[in-house]
Amino acid sequence: MGSNTVINDVIIVGTGAAGLFCALNLPENLKVLIITKDKIERSDSFIAQGGISTLRDSQDYDAYFEDTIRAGHYKNTNESVKVMIESSPQVIKDLVNFNVDFDHTDKGFSYTREGGHSQPRILHKKDTTGEEISSKLLIAVQKRENIIIEENTIMLDIICSMNSCKGIVVQNTAKEIYPLYTKTVVFATGGIGGLFQHSTNFRNITGDAIAIAINHHIKLKDLECIQIHPTALYSKAPGRRFLISESVRGEGAILLNSKKERFVDELLPRDVVAKAIKNEMLKDGTDYVYLSLENLDPEKIKIRFPNIYQRCLEEGYDITKECIPVIPAQHYFMGGIEVDLIGKTSMENLFAIGETSCNGVHGQNRLGSNSLLESVVFSKRCAEYISKNIQSIICDIIPVDVKSYNYEKLQQHYKQLILDEIRRRDAKFYEQWFSNENKN
Numbered sequence: 001m002g003s004n005t006v007i008n009d010v011i012i013v014g015t016g017a018a019g020l021f022c023a024l025n026l027p028e029n030l031k032v033l034i035i036t037k038d039k040i041e042r043s044d045s046f047i048a049q050g051g052i053s054t055l056r057d058s059q060d061y062d063a064y065f066e067d068t069i070r071a072g073h074y075k076n077t078n079e080s081v082k083v084m085i086e087s088s089p090q091v092i093k094d095l096v097n098f099n100v101d102f103d104h105t106d107k108g109f110s111y112t113r114e115g116g117h118s119q120p121r122i123l124h125k126k127d128t129t130g131e132e133i134s135s136k137l138l139i140a141v142q143k144r145e146n147i148i149i150e151e152n153t154i155m156l157d158i159i160c161s162m163n164s165c166k167g168i169v170v171q172n173t174a175k176e177i178y179p180l181y182t183k184t185v186v187f188a189t190g191g192i193g194g195l196f197q198h199s200t201n202f203r204n205i206t207g208d209a210i211a212i213a214i215n216h217h218i219k220l221k222d223l224e225c226i227q228i229h230p231t232a233l234y235s236k237a238p239g240r241r242f243l244i245s246e247s248v249r250g251e252g253a254i255l256l257n258s259k260k261e262r263f264v265d266e267l268l269p270r271d272v273v274a275k276a277i278k279n280e281m282l283k284d285g286t287d288y289v290y291l292s293l294e295n296l297d298p299e300k301i302k303i304r305f306p307n308i309y310q311r312c313l314e315e316g317y318d319i320t321k322e323c324i325p326v327i328p329a330q331h332y333f334m335g336g337i338e339v340d341l342i343g344k345t346s347m348e349n350l351f352a353i354g355e356t357s358c359n360g361v362h363g364q365n366r367l368g369s370n371s372l373l374e375s376v377v378f379s380k381r382c383a384e385y386i387s388k389n390i391q392s393i394i395c396d397i398i399p400v401d402v403k404s405y406n407y408e409k410l411q412q413h414y415k416q417l418i419l420d421e422i423r424r425r426d427a428k429f430y431e432q433w434f435s436n437e438n439k440n
């Protein structure tokens with residue numbers, strides 16, 4: 001590609017569930033470009049395992065609301081929680097209409113449970129729910145003639161004037177740097193896990209939109225709220241840590257210390273379980289604790305968790321017969337670019353959705369399986385708002401000095417900006433979990 005004269009209606013940055021679902025909810029007469037810095041599938045949405053939460057019926061509303069805000073330490077924005085829960089049955093219908101095939105029993109959907117949920121309300125496709133949802137959304141996107149996807153195209157910066165966004169600056173695989181102009185930009189760039197040594201996220205998910213927001217004084221929220229997942233498979237190898245989904249504990253797996261003793265209620269919220277594991281590791285001087293699936297039927301394990309079973313086998317562990325070593329790892333970013341209930345940021349014509357945004361729905365700690373739900377609920381609302389308002393937006397072509405950009409230097413600078421900001425906001429938390437990260 002590389003055109004600087006074409007004006008798009010909407011540029012979406014990111015091909016995860018948020019970006020794809022936003023694109024699908026825009027009218028087909030809009031010219032939509034989606035870019036992603038890597039291959040389409042290297043988005044965390046494709047590797048989500050456990051599932052997507054939903055309101056089971058109207059009687060579940062109060063319990064679901066309470067579970068979400070209890071997990072969030074009552075720091076959630078209640079209006080966001082309300083919108084997410086109330087919208088969940090409709091977006092699940094939308095997903096099914098895009099051919100997403102959730103597991104069923106003969107009585108209907110099969111619901112599972114994760115830590116912090118007072119009852120099973122999580123829809124899943126075995127243990128590869130994210131792949132099921134994202135790949136079906138991708139198929140639908142690829143059928144739309146108004147949507148183009150460009151892989152291996154990295155957003156380096158935004159183009160803006162007078163607090164109004166006019167486009168983005170990108171670099172392609174040939175290392176060409178050029179501006180892309182558009183009426184609206186939607187950040188759907190995911191979390192920040194790629195900045196950390198131990199994270200379940202893809203390495204390319206490095207919070208670039210957050211750094212760009214810091215640089216351009218776009219409002220941010222709850223940047224210090226980072227979720228540590230209690231159970232990633234322990235490994236010394238470089239790369240992302242393989243997640244052992246919370247639904248494994250939801251189905252009955254237990255945590256054991258080095259003396260093979262249980263030390264925590266495994267279904268407490270993630271932050272509580274992660275802290276308990278860290279304490280146990282410090283007390284015993286070990287690098288991990290154990291997860292035991294001894295209470296689960298081996299045949300059921302293979303059917304319900306085929307992906308986890310297979311991956312652990314590849315790492316030398318048969319989870320139907322033995323405990324596996326697990327550690328807490330960075331997993332999710334509750335904070336992000338501050339947005340309202342339709343994804344509007346503090347800059348005109350700039351929106352943020354999915355994990356990179358923060359409308360306060362998760363409070364200080366996300367309830368399991370609420371993030372895929374949040375991504376689709378608020379990306380749809382964002383698309384609906386853009387659809388109604390785009391006609392009045394005029395895009396100006398503002399010249400950009402592309403020679404001033406150097407991706408390698410920018411990467412380091414962006415990482416530093418984000419880590420410094422997190423530490424500034426919560427030095428104690430930063431030191432507890434990430435004291436080794438910021439060596440450069």
Ligand SMILES: Cc1cc2nc3c(=O)[nH]c(=O)nc-3n(C[C@H](O)[C@H](O)[C@H](O)COP(=O)(O)OP(=O)(O)OC[C@H]3O[C@@H](n4cnc5c(N)ncnc54)[C@H](O)[C@@H]3O)c2cc1C
Nearest residue numbers: 014015016018037044045050051155189190354355369372
């Ligand atoms: C292992 C794992 C398991 C999970 N399991 C669950 C679960 O069971 N249920 C649940 O609800 N949530 C789960 N989550 C969380 C959930 O997957 C994510 O929060 C959600 O998918 C985020 O979606 P997203 O669209 O915002 O971002 P992502 O899916 O991460 O997509 C981000 C996109 O932005 C692109 N991008 C980033 N920076 C740039 C740039 N500078 N230029 C161009 N493109 C860029 C990336 O390439 C990518 O395409 C899990 C997460 C992980 C890591």
